[in-house]
Amino acid sequence: MLKYAFRRILAMVPMLFLISIVVFSLAKLMPGDGISGEIDPRNTSPEYIAEMREKLGYNDPLPQQYFRWITGFVEGDFGKSTRFKIPVADVIMEKIPNTLLLGFTSITITYILAFLMGTFAGRKPYTLGDNLIAGFNYIGLAIPSFIAGVFAIYFFSFTLGWFPSNGSVDIQIEDGTLQWYLSRMHHVILPAIVLGLLSTASYTQFLRNDIIENSRKDFVRTARAKGTREKKIYNVHILRNSIIPLITFLGFDIVAIISGAIITETIFTYPGIGQLFLQSVSTRDYPVLMTLTMMFSFITLIGNLIADLLYGVVDPRIRLD
DSSP, rough: OHHHHHHHHHHHHHHHHHHHHHHHHHHHHHSHHHHHHHHHGGGGGGGHHHHHHHHHTSSSSSHHHHHHHHHHHHHTTTOBTTTTSSSHHHHHHHHHHHHHHHHHHHHHHHHHHHHHHHHHHHTTTTTTHHHHHHHHHHHHHHHHHHHHHHHHHHIIIISSSSSSSSSSTTTTSSSHHHHHHHHHHHHHHHHHHHOOOOOOHHHHHHHHHHHHHHHTHHHHHHHTTTOHHHHHHIIIIHHHHTHHHHHHHHHHHHHHHHHOOOOHHHHOOOOSSSHHHHHHHHOOOOOHHHHHHHHHHHHHHHHHOOOOHHHHHTTTOOOOO
């Protein structure tokens, strides 16, 4: 398994190199540049704009600009945000804790609900409970996240007043206190529930269908014929094989933890990585935009690797050599 992981990590190097070329090329093909996103050309002299473009190296040949960017990126210098006027690393590190909290909370909600509903529906298919769960899943799959977010804000924030509609913490509370941590949890619960419930639908259906399919396979009938207890058959033979597809989702969920739900964070005005990504696009903050895109790509590759490694842990029949 270690050799397999090492080979996969080595294979990531040329892939990340190609991704960096694509990211840099797309950023250069977008209209405007960091200067146009930083200043208002209508109130700034053309001479000053031309001087700043020359100073920042925007007039250099594209290969030279790419080499300068990728060299600094490898060395840990991601550049300076044209919007916030501070290093890109500081901007991202300021947002990551909020996104991690939202991601872990929503994933916890997703897996707990999906496991409970999926196992119930799989063990008792075509019953009233199974039909009710299926109806909930179809509604969850049909409702877009932005619609669910708007309704959640209107009902739970404006109508009932149970949760705040925006932000990540009450600014009137002192940092580091117990009230501050409670306020952070209070602000993250509603967007996490919206994000988690919408993901639960597909997870539940996958688990339910796999449990039904595995319960009809030959090895289950053989175990019953040998007189194996039904509880052991379910826990050892059926459930263990049925949760393998969820491992695939877990690898991609690692990406979701960092990248955040862009739409959900925007609707709830939750200051995370997803909202920062959209803001960097609208303000042409290309150093932040390119760094986030490269980070998402790297984490996607790592997430796929973790998912493949977990296959071998969950299912001993799968050997990674």
